[in-house]
Amino acid sequence: MFIYDSVQKTKREFVPQEEGKVKLYVCGPTVYDDAHLGHAKSALVFDLLSRVLRAEGYEVTYVRNITDIDDKIIKKAQEQNKNIKEITDFYTTSYTLEMAKLGVKQPDIEPKATESLEAMFELIQKLIDKGHAYKTKSGDVYFDTSSDNAYLSLSHRVQDEDDKIQRVESSSEKKNSSDFALWKSVNDGSLTFESPFGYGRPGWHTECSAMIEKHLAKEESKFAVDIHGGGADLMFPHHENEAAQTRCGTNHQLAAYWMHNGFVNINGEKMSKSLGNSFFLKDALQIYDGEILRFYLLSTHYRSNFNFSEEDLLLCKKRLDKFYRLKKRLFGIKITFTRSAFQDELLRALGDDLNISTALALIDEMISYSNETLDNAPKNKEFKNEVLSNLAYIEEVLGFGIKNPFEYFQLGVDEATKQKIASLIEARSEAKKAKDFAAADTLRNEILSIGVNIMDTPEGTFWEKI
RNA sequence: GGUGCCAUCGCCAAGUGGUAAGGCCGCAGCCUGCAAAGCUGCUAUCCCCAGUUCAAAUCUGGGUGGCACCUCCA
Incomplete structure (x- = not known):
């Protein structure tokens, strides 16, 4: 197996840390809205990867998280006047169902942020103890990016010049403008948790590192996981911060190989709500069978950007x-x-x-x-x-x-139509037997007019929905 | 402004130094009562310019044109 590592920017032979075994972690969805085609692409790519690794004989432990702690979830709950759990349960279920329609196998472990708080506390505490994180007056805990000399080595960014200027001008409690929250002190009763650092919520990046420690990492290994995957847009800041946390808080690096999938664009543009061109998976699934979407979305290399078009899909x-x-x-x-x-x-x-x-x-x-x-x-x-x-x-x-x-070619055709087609085909066969080709052709045109193609074979006449 | 990615037939898309895979569309043929399906054959020198090399779509430099990230994002 050869894998392109998007951090080292080279394709190299995949060698797992433990022979014959692969630890694969992929960033899953934040469950505050319906999944769009981009979520589908990411899930499909890593589903394919896990299948290929298994076909090669590896024993794969595939972990994909569910982010069920997030400001966007709170916002959604307020908008819809529902409680948090209703929102996260609803979108977790729809995500799971829609992925199943695409033929995406369930990962081996699907941890939720809300179920991984202890692991997050532990990681945050370690970072504080080691001097890589600090607590502010208002109770937030930040990761000190200046304490990590490898920070930005993942996304190959250069520290912004105006970073320092911002620090002076900003009234923020952060030491550096690139510092990110590990724990946000909140006590408004919405999705807050009691922690050793007070009431609040964990930062987004913390959960992935913590879940990886909890479910996959071994203390003595050099890397917590063999492969870490996700969408290309997660490279910075999400993966950069994850990597920093793990590097500084534990005795290992986060991942030996990083894989990032390209975007799904619509009309050459990235999907986004502000552009009004988001294409929800549920809408696509109403028009096209999940398997066809799977085939189409996987038909282009995973690292390339994918331009979704219905015309291409049909071809x-x-x-x-x-x-x-x-x-x-x-x-x-x-x-x-x-x-x-x-x-x-x-x-x-x-x-x-x-x-x-x-x-x-x-x-x-x-x-x-x-x-x-x-x-x-x-x-x-x-x-x-x-x-x-x-x-x-x-x-x-x-x-x-x-x-x-046979069912594949009859998708979306109801029973009554199927029977009608069968009787038309039967009548046409009779006409053909009687060498009444004019009648046979009329019948075939009638069949065609209901959107069905027929084909004569030695085994009989079959039909397909066009 | 900073960083990075990309540019191959009408369309989609492989190929990272050795003389252009595949699919769709199109054309011709076989098969078929005629079709459909299936099969066979045909169709590009790789955005532009310069360079390195015996040899470049593939490497280097310079253009031009797309796109992304730098704020939440798969």
Whole structure:
């Protein structure tokens, strides 16, 4: 496995700290609103990564957090006149359901900030004890960025010149303007907790470091996790601060490899509420099947920015259609799983920093070759078994193609229409048998007019929703 | 202003020194009663300029054009 480390900016061979085992941590959502396509992309990328690592034989411990302590959650609760828990439960559930529709497997551990407070207290205390954090008069606890000489080494930033000026002018209690809150002293009754530092809320960055310590890190290891992932926009300040906390508060670095996925843009622009072009996953799922969205969102390399367009999505779907047509062709045949050269090649491509384009090209070539061979030798059982094994392998590693192929082509067609189609096809077959081709064509046009394509095969006439 | 990313066929998109993968669209053919599906074949020298090299889409320098981060953000 080769992974591009976005901190070192090089692709290098992945070597886990403990042989055969991978600790993977990914920043999950803050549950204050519906997930948008960007959340989907991130979840999909790291779902793919965990699948590929497992296919390579690694035992993976995948942790993805739920941030359920945040100012935005409080704001939302106030707006909707609901309590905090109602909001976080609602969006946690919808997130989980929507990810499931995309074929994203649940991570092994999904810790919540509200359940990780003890670990946060412990980390904050350690930082204070070691002189990397300080408490202000008003009760806030800040991380002292000037105490960490490796600060900004992750995001490769340069300390702002006006940093010092700000410090003088600002009435803030911070020692440096880049210092960030580990604990915010609040006692307004909304989402506050009792801590050794008084009532308040933890800072956002603290939870990830704390959860990693709690669930993944080993005291003696050099890195708390093997791979830390998240969206590219989290690099700074979130990951920078996480890394600083862990580096200063514990005996290890945070991550051996950092992976950041690119953005999903709409019309070339980043999605944002102010631009009014946010595309919620729930809305996309009403129009397109989750599996098609999965295929589309994964079809471009994870580090590239992704420009979402419905037109591209529909074109991309045709690629998935080909997979299902082959699957349909071999429907009902029992398989004994066999390993093939194709599977090795596919894994090699994906093992190269998740080179999905090469992987999809291999799949397309495999499909063409399989169709051709099946045309020439329709009774070759051994070959059919190999093809089915290849399809099953793709389903497991890439997570698409899992549906019944007939149902896939009939998505969104109701029972009454299905019966109507069946009777029209039956009538057309009769007409064809009687060599009344004019009548057969009329019937076919009628079928076409309801948005359905038909195809005659040796096994009978099949139909697909266009 | 600071930092960084990107620029490959009509569209999407691999490829980081050895002579341009794949998909969609298009054209031709096979198959088909005709179609559809499937299969076969055809279609780019890689934004511009200069340089390094036997050899560059791939390295270096300079342009031009996109985009992102620097505030919450997947």
